[in-house]
Amino acid sequence: MTEQFDYDDLGLVAGLEIHQQLDTATKLFCACPTELREPEESTRRLTRYLHPTRSELGELDEAALEESRVEREFEYLAYDSTCLVEEDDEPPHRVDDEAMTVALEIAQLLDMEPVDQVHPMRKLVIDGSNTSGFQRTMLVAGDGEIETDEGPVGVEDLMLEEESAQRVEETDSGVRYSLDRLGIPLVEIGTDPDIRSPEQAREAAERIGMLLRSTGKVKRGLGTIRQDVNVSIAEGARVELKGVQSLDDIDDIVRNEVRRQVELLEIAAELDEREAAVGEPRDVTDVFEDTDSGVIQSALTSGGVVRAVRLKGFDGLVGREIQPDRRLGTEFSDHAKRHGAGGIFHTDELPAYGVTEAEVEALREAVDAREARSASDSASGDEPRAGDAVAIVADDPETAELAIEAVAERAETALEGVPEETRDANEDATSRYLRPLPGAARMYPETDVPPVEPDASEVETPELLTEKVDRYQAEFDLDAGLAEQVAYGEDMPLFERVVEAGVDPTLAADTVESTLTALRRDAVPVENLTDEHIEDALLLVENGGVPNEGLEDLLTALAENPSLSAEEAVEQEDLGGVAEDEVREAVVEVVERNAEQVEEEGMGAFSGLMGECMGALRGKADGDLVSDVLREEIQKRA
Structure with missing residues (x-):
């Protein structure tokens, strides 16, 4: 059931970032083609380890710093078309002229003002999606606007940047990427935070999508356009939801994020009342020495440990649903998974998964976690109190240590309310933790590519798809439905x-x-x-x-x-057409073979004989011509 909110009362503020691949002949900084390849076509592989670097001001970006804590090897599939620029073994070439022209066309459709000079910048990204450890991006235009039914939405900036490498799969040592997508020109369109409802978010995205497709120079298909949505409510925090693949999901993504923030605020208020706190992680391996839990036993057999953290006053709240099929405990688990753990167990869901009630009691005793106490349960007349929860991670010692610390850190932020963060959009329109919000410390000038002075004077404004629909009906006499299918197809x-x-x-x-x-x-x-x-x-x-x-x-x-x-x-x-005399010869043969039927039914025999004639001609004759000749031959005999 969809939860109803008064978005004005909650102070919903949202903005969009639309990322669209351009359909250009070559990539943004090299002459390689922009066609995707199959992994099986790769001809060689290369590996990288990426580390964060400081900005010009000597600062480290928090998102990049957290990413670097996860030690991973990045493997890249290269192809016969892969060049040294893509491998980061040669400086990038000049900005592709075709990509810049398309970007300026898009700027015109969004009523944006191009900048006087385009300066390529480096944006620090060390998740492996770029061999260089950064993404090149540049501001092309700003100060635009689109219309929606709920009012105008400002368009803050239009960036032209290189697409990242395509993630293929996780490996034992890290992540495998494919270099076929790396460097494809991409525009990023960021709106102002003018959106005030889920419906307006979807309409704004649809409007921008229509304008992009109107150029006829953007790639189509799954993965060629991605929408990021920034959402906050008055008492919450700005959260960036990345990778929304379908326009149909945007309104649901916004609704679910609003619900998540509302639920987290209510949980924080309840934790405050309970005077909740987060304890120090402890080793509780002894509690599970003889466990029947397959997950925990597997970790221990491999030399692993079980680490636990006491969550004072959290009892009943760790299992509270904050998005469809996602709970506060799921948020804790997302953070643990970032450090290689398979997930967590917590006492709001135990005993279960092979963990017995006796083990839960022993676990509580090991970390000094108290049970909840109601007034009716208290024989001594002591005040009722909220119980404590316990979260555990079973894994190799290093992973378990990092993962339980991450759980404890996320539990600390639960005391405060909604953390600012970047989240990954799931297919069911929910989201999961990805990393902290990036800051300005990850951006610095690109010294290998000279600036570009854009000239929009000779750039023609493309015809809008909505205008094409009208023209196709008027000029080509297509019906409205077919005209729209073609224009938007x-x-x-x-x-x-x-x-x-x-x-x-x-x-x-x-x-x-x-x-x-x-x-x-x-x-x-x-x-x-x-x-x-x-x-x-x-x-x-x-x-x-x-x-x-x-x-x-x-x-x-x-x-x-x-x-x-x-x-x-x-x-x-043998699909070539046949001459009219051959058509007549074939039709006469069919009519004479069915002379008795023609004599009895006259033109009533037409339909059946038409199919027989087309079969005799094996589809090699135009249907209108066969029809005319058949009518003529039947009339002669009727």
Whole structure:
């Protein structure tokens, strides 16, 4: 059930950061292609260990510092197209002109003012997603605005930056990345904190997404656009929610974060009343020497230990739900996992997982954790009191030590309310802890790339997708639904190109929006089709080289044999059209074979005979021509 909040009363403030890959020929700082590769195509591997560096003012960024506490090896998959810039073995080249032009087009659509001079900067990132340990980024424009139903939303800045490497998988020693994505040009659009409701957040994101796609020069598909949402309420704190993949999730992400902050504030108030506190971590391995818990026994068998921390006054609150299927204890576990632990157990959920009631009692005794006491339970008349909770981590000694300390630190912040932090968006529109909020200490000038003076004077403002829909209806006579499908679809640039080349607009629209979808459902590998395949096939139909009815067969042949040209596929599959006299000959043969039916039913026989005629011609004749000839031959005999 969705919880209802008065967002004005709570003081909700939100802003967006939209990250969109650009569809340019080359990467931002080198001439490598921007196409993604499969990991199996990699030709070599390289490794890095990354460490934080100080800013120009001698400061260390807190987020980078925490990341560095987790010792990891980063492995990168390189390809035959990977260059020295991507490997961080050569300085970056000049900023790609095409990427800068597209960024300026986007700035115009957002009513933004370009800066006089673009200065590339280095942004410290040591999670392994960049071989260099930083991401290059530059401010292109500022001071823009978009409209929503709930009022205008300011657009603070438009950054042009390089995309990070693609995370492939976790390894025993760290993380494996792929270098195919690293360096793809990316725009980051940040709004002002003008958003006041989940619905407005989604509308603003949809508006920006429509403007981006209007350029026809942004990449499409999963992972090519990511939304980050900054959310806070009056008594809470600013939280950055990263990696929202779908526009459909943005309003739910905001709702769930508001709920989380409300719940954390209520927990903090309750902890204050209870005079709660966090104890020092202790070793409690002896308590679990003979445990039946598989998780704990596995850790101990491998030479591990069990570490525990007493959470005074936390009883009943560690298990309290703060987001759907996520509890305060889940937040503690997220912090433990950051240091390599598999998770935590806590007394709000025990006995369970093989941990017995006797072990829970022994655990409480080992850390001096007291039970809750109600007035009715107190025979001596002592005051009621809240009980203590205990959290434990079972792992190798070093991991267990770091993880239980992280749990204790997160419990300390629970006493205060909502911590400022960066969180990772989950698929169910909840979120999990990622790292502290980054600060200004992670940004410093890029000395290897000269500044750029952007010239927006010759940049044309693209036609909006909403305007395209109207034009497609008026100019091409497409119905509203089909016009919108084409305008907002991934194949819009292809549609416009083939129509300009002379292809009938309705045929082109039906092909990219219906025919390809139908073929995909029939398990035809349409992903093998290039734009050139489709364009050449449509031109053959338009010029009479292939009948309309042969288009599906032609596209299927090309999808199954992508090395063929459209002309070669026509010849191989014998899809060429037939002359009108051949059509008439085939139709007459069908009519005469069914002369008795024609005599009895007249034009009533048309439908059945039409299918037979098309079958006889094997789809090599235009349906309209076959229809006209068949009607004529039936009328002669009726």
